[in-house]
Amino acid sequence: MNKYFDNASTSFPKPPVVAEEISNYLNCIGGTYGRGAYGRVFESTSLVEECRDLLAAELGISSGESVFFTKSATESSNLILNGLNLNGRVVVSNMEHNAIMRPLTQRAKKEGLKIEFLPSLSDGSVDLKALENMDRSAISLVIVNHQSNVNGVIQPIDEIADWCDGLPLLVDATQTAGSISLDWSGKVDYILFTGHKSLFGPTGIGGFYARKPDSLKPLIYGGTGSNSDSFEMPLVYPDRFEAGTPNLVGIAGLRGALLNKPLPLHTRRDFLNCLSEIASIDGIEVYRSIVEEQQGELFSFCHLSIGVSEFASELYRLRGIEVRSGLHCAPAAHQHLGSISTGTVRIALSPFHTTEDLNYLIKSIKDVIHENGRG
Amino acid sequence: MRTDGDKSKVCVLFKGARDVIKADKIARDMGLIISVMPVPENLSSECGMCLIIKKYDLKEFHNMLENKGIHAEFCDLPSFSTTKSH
Numbered sequence A: 001m002n003k004y005f006d007n008a009s010t011s012f013p014k015p016p017v018v019a020e021e022i023s024n025y026l027n028c029i030g031g032t033y034g035r036g037a038y039g040r041v042f043e044s045t046s047l048v049e050e051c052r053d054l055l056a057a058e059l060g061i062s063s064g065e066s067v068f069f070t071k072s073a074t075e076s077s078n079l080i081l082n083g084l085n086l087n088g089r090v091v092v093s094n095m096e097h098n099a100i101m102r103p104l105t106q107r108a109k110k111e112g113l114k115i116e117f118l119p120s121l122s123d124g125s126v127d128l129k130a131l132e133n134m135d136r137s138a139i140s141l142v143i144v145n146h147q148s149n150v151n152g153v154i155q156p157i158d159e160i161a162d163w164c165d166g167l168p169l170l171v172d173a174t175q176t177a178g179s180i181s182l183d184w185s186g187k188v189d190y191i192l193f194t195g196h197k198s199l200f201g202p203t204g205i206g207g208f209y210a211r212k213p214d215s216l217k218p219l220i221y222g223g224t225g226s227n228s229d230s231f232e233m234p235l236v237y238p239d240r241f242e243a244g245t246p247n248l249v250g251i252a253g254l255r256g257a258l259l260n261k262p263l264p265l266h267t268r269r270d271f272l273n274c275l276s277e278i279a280s281i282d283g284i285e286v287y288r289s290i291v292e293e294q295q296g297e298l299f300s301f302c303h304l305s306i307g308v309s310e311f312a313s314e315l316y317r318l319r320g321i322e323v324r325s326g327l328h329c330a331p332a333a334h335q336h337l338g339s340i341s342t343g344t345v346r347i348a349l350s351p352f353h354t355t356e357d358l359n360y361l362i363k364s365i366k367d368v369i370h371e372n373g374r375g
Numbered sequence B: 001m002r003t004d005g006d007k008s009k010v011c012v013l014f015k016g017a018r019d020v021i022k023a024d025k026i027a028r029d030m031g032l033i034i035s036v037m038p039v040p041e042n043l044s045s046e047c048g049m050c051l052i053i054k055k056y057d058l059k060e061f062h063n064m065l066e067n068k069g070i071h072a073e074f075c076d077l078p079s080f081s082t083t084k085s086h
Helices: A016-029 A039-058 A073-083 A098-111 A157-164 A248-259 A268-279 A308-319 A331-337 A355-371 B017-029 B055-067
Strands: A067-070 A089-092 A114-117 A139-145 A169-172 A190-194 A206-210 A284-287 A298-303 A324-326 A344-348 B009-014 B034-038 B049-054 B072-076 B082-084
Touching: A016 A039, A016 A248, A039 A067, A039 A248, A039 B017, A039 B049, A067 A073, A073 A098, A073 A169, A073 A190, A073 A206, A089 A098, A098 A114, A098 A139, A098 A331, A139 A157, A157 A169, A268 A284, A268 A298, A268 A355, A298 A308, A308 A324, A308 A344, A308 A355, B009 B017, B009 B055, B017 B034, B017 B049, B017 B055, B049 B055, B055 B072
Parallel strands: A089 A114, A089 A139, A139 A169, A169 A190
Antiparallel strands: A067 A206, A190 A206, A284 A298, A298 A344, A324 A344, B009 B049, B009 B072, B034 B049, B072 B082
């Protein structure tokens, strides 16, 4: 039985090959990236570049030339939001994570940027009709979280990109890279991703795509194995954004994951039935997408009389179900959804869940309510 | 393999490690005999890899790299006089 429903925090389990590839790197391959010219270096460097190309395919990018490794989507966000020339207005969706809101707020405070929200529907999905009437003047960046980590709403990126029509667009694909096709036909300027969620790699490895990398300044300065006679960062990519030895252990694991993507053990219909059934339980209020097609495989809920931390705690104590309660580092989303004062209990699936696991989850939620005398 | 002074071979330099890996695969797919060695210190301040190919294969490899959009410099090992690929 898979009782882990916190895959929006980090996915578990991983495909077994992830640990095998990490072990193989540590025990057999070794070697650094791009420094020196012996076999181990060549093999490690090949591994990194193959992983970069596999990521490009996941991100809907034609080549890995503009895909860069960092330690996390958060570091990627910091690199972009500190490395871009920003001024005037930055507009963001209502569903942004603090990985965006915190670095953006710091930059706004320093430089007097104005942060504004895109018009949204009640589930946080960008209101495309209202968007047509939005003032586009002085916007230097548009930021959209592809899939909310609170209610799972998936944003219509294609349509938003069409509206941007030249305004730089940053998409946070932290929750979707690997699980949803990201083929936006080159209309998106920056994409953030992390390796340890829906890409099923280990923690500590993430990255970003930049359509025009020369629009960015590096965040981290240091050795790259290139232009070693200079105190300046090289102009060539990926070196310009990858100072220091890369996380080869993480990249080895991530490459393994990308080559062995898990097939879902439940159907889309199973998930939607599970969501509907939980939504129909007395006293439960579910936070989800208005439109079924825009619903990713995560959602949140609150109970009328059992607090979210108590509910999460009881799910674990009574039935071993692992979930996360609270604000999920996304106060902007909770503010919009009206759950900022309480937070929510979040359910985030992975392909490893079976229909039986979903039925167990439904029963466990009912049991918690019953055992607490509130059913 | 000692390459110093070998007039039958050419050193191929790239702008970064990614291009070395890509060029190595291209060369192998072409069936060329190649080897990898540290970038000679009197050619570049890179501390990574370069490829060594037979001078006989230079033109064909050069053309293939150009077709793939990979920038490379070809250096005669004894004299290190350079010609750029594009």
